[in-house]
Amino acid sequence: MSNPAATVARAETPSPATVAADYLGRVLKARVYDVAVESPLERAPRLSKRLGALVLLKREDQQPVFSFKLRGAFNKIASLDAEARARGVICASAGNHAQGVALAARRLGLRAVIVMPTTTPRIKTQAVADLGAEIVLHGDDFDAAHAHARDLECAQGLSFVHPFDDPEVIAGQGTIAMEILRQHHGEEIGCIVVPVGGGGLIAGVAAYAKALYPHIRIIGVESEDAPTLHHALAAGRPLRLPRVGVFADGTAVRQVGNETFRVAQALVDEVVLVSTDEICAAIQDIFEDTRVVAEPSGALAVAGLKRWLQNNDCGERACVAVVSGANMNFDRLRHVAERADLGADREMLLAVTIPEQQGSFRRFCQLIGTRAVTEFNYRYCDAGAAHIFVGLAIDPGSDDRAEVVHAIRAAGLKVEDLSRNEMAKLHVRYMVGGKAAQISDERLFRFEFPERRGALLKFLDAIGTDWNISLFHYRNHGSDHGRVLAGIQVPTDTASAFAQHLADLGYPHAEETTNPAYRAFL
Numbered sequence: 001m002s003n004p005a006a007t008v009a010r011a012e013t014p015s016p017a018t019v020a021a022d023y024l025g026r027v028l029k030a031r032v033y034d035v036a037v038e039s040p041l042e043r044a045p046r047l048s049k050r051l052g053a054l055v056l057l058k059r060e061d062q063q064p065v066f067s068f069k070l071r072g073a074f075n076k077i078a079s080l081d082a083e084a085r086a087r088g089v090i091c092a093s094a095g096n097h098a099q100g101v102a103l104a105a106r107r108l109g110l111r112a113v114i115v116m117p118t119t120t121p122r123i124k125t126q127a128v129a130d131l132g133a134e135i136v137l138h139g140d141d142f143d144a145a146h147a148h149a150r151d152l153e154c155a156q157g158l159s160f161v162h163p164f165d166d167p168e169v170i171a172g173q174g175t176i177a178m179e180i181l182r183q184h185h186g187e188e189i190g191c192i193v194v195p196v197g198g199g200g201l202i203a204g205v206a207a208y209a210k211a212l213y214p215h216i217r218i219i220g221v222e223s224e225d226a227p228t229l230h231h232a233l234a235a236g237r238p239l240r241l242p243r244v245g246v247f248a249d250g251t252a253v254r255q256v257g258n259e260t261f262r263v264a265q266a267l268v269d270e271v272v273l274v275s276t277d278e279i280c281a282a283i284q285d286i287f288e289d290t291r292v293v294a295e296p297s298g299a300l301a302v303a304g305l306k307r308w309l310q311n312n313d314c315g316e317r318a319c320v321a322v323v324s325g326a327n328m329n330f331d332r333l334r335h336v337a338e339r340a341d342l343g344a345d346r347e348m349l350l351a352v353t354i355p356e357q358q359g360s361f362r363r364f365c366q367l368i369g370t371r372a373v374t375e376f377n378y379r380y381c382d383a384g385a386a387h388i389f390v391g392l393a394i395d396p397g398s399d400d401r402a403e404v405v406h407a408i409r410a411a412g413l414k415v416e417d418l419s420r421n422e423m424a425k426l427h428v429r430y431m432v433g434g435k436a437a438q439i440s441d442e443r444l445f446r447f448e449f450p451e452r453r454g455a456l457l458k459f460l461d462a463i464g465t466d467w468n469i470s471l472f473h474y475r476n477h478g479s480d481h482g483r484v485l486a487g488i489q490v491p492t493d494t495a496s497a498f499a500q501h502l503a504d505l506g507y508p509h510a511e512e513t514t515n516p517a518y519r520a521f522l
């Protein structure tokens with residue numbers, strides 16, 4: 001559903017043309033093809049038909065390390081003088097940048113040191129080690145790894161390769177726009193949609209495209225829980241967000257760069273925000289057109305294009321979406337598959353209260369009619385009522401959602417649409433069980449903690465034994481963060497001590513005690 005608040009118009013800045021022209025030569029001179037390939041720009045027939053627009057996908061998932069990041073990394077490293085090259089390069093990253101730097105350094109025969117948080121899964125450290133880089137594991141999170149990389153840079157005279165905030169990196173990423181404009185005539189392109197993390201990719205693409213064809217709209221896409229450029233453009237300067245969501249891990253950056261912000265402020269037309277479910281739906285869209293599974297950040301542009309086309313169009317001109325990477329963690333596929341239908345408005349989740357009397361369950365099923373049921377949980381509540389948690393298949397773009405809710409209400413039943421209720425989708429659907437009547441003072445919280453071996457135990461130790469845990473749900477989503485739903489008994493006279501304990505714990509959390517899904521099902 002379109003959300004006008006999710007877009008920010010570009011703030012006026014002086015001479016966008018100059019900003020773009022400054023980068024034109026740099027992009028033309030960029031060295032990337034020692035490692036990168038010219039990736040295809042392909043028509044997406046199913047998406048095009050569905051969206052009523054010509055959709056072209058720039059297939060950066062086809063690069064040797066399955067993302068575009070090697071372009072900027074190689075151009076930066078190739079620009080170093082002989083002395084710097086002899087000393088070697090360093091970066092901090094657990095993701096695509098690490099692989100880009102490792103591959104670029106290997107091609108040039110240089111030493112590469114990659115600093116990664118100690119929590120990095122082995123599959124990622126192995127991928128980088130296989131490319132011949134030295135791995136240094138340091139710290140619990142990216143900030144600690146980054147600080148350590150900066151120390152090693154000084155101590156060992158290594159050259160730091162920034163993931164985005166460097167003109168040579170930006171210029172390397174800009175070669176994507178150079179290829180797009182060779183592969184499809186600029187006059188016939190209406191917009192280029194680009195995922196945004198630190199902003200290197202969008203800065204390079206915007207600069208090159210706008211220098212030659214100022215009419216091409218450059219649309220950035222961020223996840224709703226990592227709106228870094230969106231906030232920076234609204235504030236007129238790069239801001240540091242206290243935390244960002246990590247589902248789209250490639251773009252989970254807390255602050256855009258200074259140089260990338262300067263370019264984006266001058267040249268980016270709009271930033272669109274999309275939900276996790278929309279990203280999952282876009283992964284499915286890309287799969288259906290290409291049979292490739294994009295990683296969440298890699299699918300952001302398609303999710304953003306779909307959202308943007310709800311209120312805009314490019315007429316006869318093509319819409320280009322950059323599919324930026326396919327380094328998908330296999331464990332996540334279950335979560336992606338579960339959410340794709342919700343994100344594409346092909347499924348709705350409802351909580352319905354029905355009278356606990358003979359025949360009422362059947363009457364409810366009659367209300368649903370012949371609609372496909374994707375999930376069904378029924379739970380006796382008390383002598384008077386029962387709760388139903390139900391998933392229904394609906395037709396995207398139809399009135400199905402409103403019609404179902406209306407029919408259930410018209411039958412005198414209480415109904416709540418839980419399709420956008422994150423707590424219900426993450427936890428409640430797996431644990432519908434009924435109320436524990438004798439539990440007093442129960443409050444409900446969602447927590448996140450960095451996922452690693454023993455993390456759950458560490459989390460429980462941190463919660464401590466001063467307050468009783470009365471409900472607990474954890475399910476591994478194959479992401480970097482574990483997510484827990486916990487009911488905790490907090491007698492009123494200990495409320496302020498408990499609040500202090502939560503603050504000291506430092507785990508990101510949100511209280512869910514008033515969530516309707518909790519009241520109905522747990």
Ligand SMILES: Cc1ncc(COP(=O)(O)O)c(C=O)c1O
Pocket residue numbers: 067069095096097163164195196197198199200201202250251253295297298324325326
């Ligand atoms: C797959 C993928 N897409 C998009 C981005 C965002 O790029 P940038 O940080 O240059 O905005 C990244 C960054 O690593 C990425 O790995």
